[in-house]
Amino acid sequence: MKLSHTFAIALVGLKTHKSRSALTILGIVIGITAIILIMSxxxxxxxxxxxxxxxxxxxxxxxxxxxxxxxxSDVAQIFSDSLKERDLEALQKKSNVPTLSRVMPVLFGGDTASYLGETYRLTAFGATDLITELFDLSVAEGMFFSESDIQSRGSVVVIGSKVKQELFGNQGALGEKIKIKERNYRVIGILPKKGQVSFFNFDETAIIPYTTAQQYVFGIKHFHRFIVEATEESLIPQTVKDIELTLRENHGITDPDKDDFFVETQADLARRLGTITDILTLFLVSVAAISLVVGGIGIMNIMLVSVTERTREIGLRKALGATEADILNQFLLEAMTLTGTGGVLGIMFGAVLSFAASVILTRFVGLGWTFTFPVPAALIGLGVSALIGLVFGIYPAREASLKNPIDALRYE
Amino acid sequence: MALIEVEQLSKTYRDGATETRAVQGVSFQIHEGEFVAIMGPSGSGKSTILHIMGFLDTPTGGIYRFEGKHVRHYSDKERAHVRNRKMGFVFQAFNLLPRTTVYENVKLPLFYSDVPESEWDARVRSAIASVNLSHRAEYDTTRLSGGEKQRAAIARALVMNPPLIFADEPTGNLDSKSGAVVMETLQKLNEAHGRTIILITHETLTAEHAGRILHVRDGKIEVDIHVAQRRTAHSHEFSK
Structure with missing residues (x-):
């Protein structure tokens, strides 16, 4: 018997039970939708x-x-105070790290700023004027603080566009004083609308000299980060090595396993975060895959019911000349058509939902989110759903094919 | 050579410790072109004999030769092919697929055949026309009367043009008028087309359409009579 004929018969079998077929594939639709959504x-x-x-x-x-x-167990290390002023000085020495072009100490933390009764929760960011180059920032109005503001722990601040809007509205902010931690800071510069730059949303940030931040905002003598720039991209490994040697020497560490700091390059970070998102995606996909197994069992259940219910039909088909293989193929194709259809619908729903999510995240959350349709995932989804039909359909189909024609015909 | 040869055929059903001997050593031959009615009360084993002859069931003892070949020498696939190409079945309960048209039902055996798809439509329409049901071809089978359903079933049995037709109580679910039409159809297939018909019935009136009657009781053949030598002779001539 031709495959196209078996398929035609399977389709008729499914069409005669439209609502049941639709409900049966729901499990597969949900499973595949979830997988496509998560992967996208x-x-x-x-x-x-x-x-x-x-x-x-x-x-x-x-x-x-x-x-x-x-x-x-290493989470507590995040709060370590191992990076100090003398480390900064050591790194700045050309003899220690010859390939280092510049280094900036950084402090940051959430804080509340107020101006004439208006308050706003922002990120206080202690840095040097190098921040303009390292993060490609420039002021829209006013200017950045200088080396002398750093030396004198000047009470000056450069604010992000959102901070300006929240505290001052349409009113001018330059020269005005905002209060952070009971201390007044004169606004000397305003950043243009910038959005997210490497996890910092500078629109919601107040940048002050790091010395001022240490003394008055955070009340600490250490730093949260050093941001270093190498002279050349190709010299990054050498720079990392020199930084490590310098800091180990400064901290009296001989065993690299006992380091109280770590150095991260952009490549490391990308790799690390890539791994995290991969693991997270895999985890979520596994959870979604459970629904596929449940859907598959649903298919098997319905196919078994269908085989029992259609026992007489099976007997009749055998009487009319169907071989065991014909019956097996018919029921197997029915199961695979069900799951395959579920797979296609799931892929479509998954794509639509992830597109909707990308629109929402871009429009309403303001993330630079781009819609990605995971083609490999869609192909795998289709394959997996057909495979589920095969795996969960084979038992009922075999039951059907092995029925003795006359017992089947006599079945009440 | 006889089309069907049965020697000491027996069938015993086992259900746990209980043993039911449905057929107990029957022997007979059926030649091409015969119209044979197998008669007997219910439980006499007549249906079992028909099912074994129709490759729907297997004997537990004795010999059954179809076209001279022992039934044991047919594989599952060959048995399916014989059922498809050489045998047509008409059942008491019609066994039409529900929610499907007469046309689709009649087409069913063609799916399992090697008849080219281009011939299917002509074959189906001619089979439906031969039982005078062309006006109902596109009807859902559930909308047909009992007699029409059985005629649709006969059309399905004819679509492969088989030389042998098994009819298992074909009038059992019909009123006498519809029953008569069905029997006339079967008789015509035998007389005008030379088809071998093997009919199961418990009604004497129905059996009288046949040229030969096998009376079965308690799994054994009681009497084997040729009621209408003239008609059987006629069909023998036709088949030659």
Whole structure:
């Protein structure tokens, strides 16, 4: 019997039970939709994150206090105070790290700013004027603070566009004083609308000299990060090595396993975050895959019911000349048509939903989210759904094919 | 050579410790072109004999030769092919697919055949026309009367043009008028087209359409009578 004929018969079998067929494939539709949605969102999230990392510049290296987190017990290391002023001075010495072109200490934390009764929750960012080059920032109005503001712990601030809007509205902000932690800071510059740059949304940031931030905002003598720029991208590995040697010497560390800091390059960060999003996507896909198994069992259940219900039909077909293989193929194709249709619908729903999500995230959340349709995932989804039909359909189909024609015909 | 040869055929059903001997060593031959009615009360084993002859069931003892070949030497596939190409079945309960048209039902055996698809339509329409049901071809089978359903079933049995037709109580679910039409159709197939018809019935009136009657009781053949030598002779001539 021709495959096209078997398929035609299978289609008729399904068409005679339209609503049952539709309900049966629901499990598969939901499973495939979830997988496509997760994979699409996962891919877009990864693209977004990687795009932001690249926004920091390819020659940038970040020195982070504490041991490199390798497990949950290392979380406390995030609050380490190992990066100090003398480390900054050591790194700045050309003899220690010859390939380092510049280094900027950074402090950051959430804080509330107020102006004439208006308050706004922003990120206080302690840095040097190098921030303009490292993060490709420029002021829309006013100017940035200078080296002398850093030396004198000047109470000056450069604010993001959103901070300006929230505190001052349409009124001019330059020269006005905003209050952070009971201290007044004179607004000397306003950043243009910038959006997200490498995890920092500078629109919601107040940038002050790092010395001022240490003393008055955070009340600490250490730094949260060193942001280093190498002279050449190709010299990054050498720069990282020299930074590590310098800091180990400064901290009296001989065993690299006992480092109380770690150095991260853009490539490391991209790789690390890529791995995290991959694991997260895989985890979510596995959860969604459970629904596919449940859907598959649903298919098997319905196919078994269908085989029992159509026992007489099976007997009749055998009487009319169907072989065991014909019956097996008919029921197997019915199951695979069900799951295949479920797969196609799931892919369509998944694509529509992830597109809708990308529109929402771009329009209403303001993320630079791009819609990605995961073609490999769609193909795998289609394959998997057909496979589910095969796996969960084979038992009922075999039951059907092995029925003795006369017993089947006599079935009440 | 006889089309069907049965020697000491027996069939025993086992259900746990209970053993039912449905057929107990029957022997007979049926030649091409015969119209044979197998008669007997219910439970006599007549249907079992027909099912074994129609390759729908297997004997537990004795010999059954179809076209001279022992039934044991047919594989599952060959048995399916014989059912498809050489046998047509008409059942008491019609066994039409519900929610499907007469046309689609009659087409069913063609799916399992090697008849080229280009011939299907002509074959189906001619089979439907031969039972005078052309005006109902596109009707859903559930909308047909009992007699029409059975005629649709006969059309389905004829679509492959088989030389042998098995009819298992074809009038059992019909009123006498519809039953008469169905029997006339079968008789015509035998007389005018020389088809071998094997009919199962428990009604004497129905059996009288046949040229030969096998009376079965308690799994054994009681009597084997040729009621209308003239008609059988006629069909023998036709088949030559």
């Amino acid at each position: 969102l996962g891919k877009s999230a990864q693209d977004l994150i990687l795009g932001q990392i690249q926004g920091l510049g390819s020659k940038t290296i970040v020195v982070i206090p504490g041991r490199e987190p390798r497990g949950p």
